[in-house]
Amino acid sequence: MNNVTIINGQKKYYHPLFLPNRIVFKLKLKNNVQVDLPVLQYNGTFVKVNNKLVKYTQSSRGTVLINLKKGNNIVEVGYRPWKLYYLTLFISAIAWIGLLCEYIKMHNKTLGNG
Numbered sequence: 001m002n003n004v005t006i007i008n009g010q011k012k013y014y015h016p017l018f019l020p021n022r023i024v025f026k027l028k029l030k031n032n033v034q035v036d037l038p039v040l041q042y043n044g045t046f047v048k049v050n051n052k053l054v055k056y057t058q059s060s061r062g063t064v065l066i067n068l069k070k071g072n073n074i075v076e077v078g079y080r081p082w083k084l085y086y087l088t089l090f091i092s093a094i095a096w097i098g099l100l101c102e103y104i105k106m107h108n109k110t111l112g113n114g
Helices: 083-110
Strands: 004-007 010-013 017-019 022-029 033-040 045-049 052-054 063-068 071-079
Touching: 004 022, 022 033, 033 071, 045 063, 063 071
Parallel strands: none
Antiparallel strands: 004 010, 004 033, 017 022, 022 071, 033 063, 045 052, 045 071
16 A cells, blocks of 8 residues: 555555554545545544544455545544453553562562562
8 A cells, every 4th residue: 555545546645644543644635536545444443534424435455435525634544442452451451460569579589578
């Protein structure tokens, strides 16, 4: 994909803004167009145009495909992680805290403090 945005079949290069779990494109368009953004579509993907949630489709290359109106458009493509992601993150944090506590206990025993 290499940052290639396809607008009505024509390849264009834009430099998006990369933020946590989202990518933002600023597009100035002369006509209403179909835009194939260089962002892969996954379950949990969402698209906002000018801060409004919009529907999108998946292009033949597996990327986000949207219709945009002429003028200035700020397009945000983001990803909402599944709830299971947060659960596994919590379990991982608890495990690391447990390991740290065990390390401190073992370290204190070797120094004769425990």
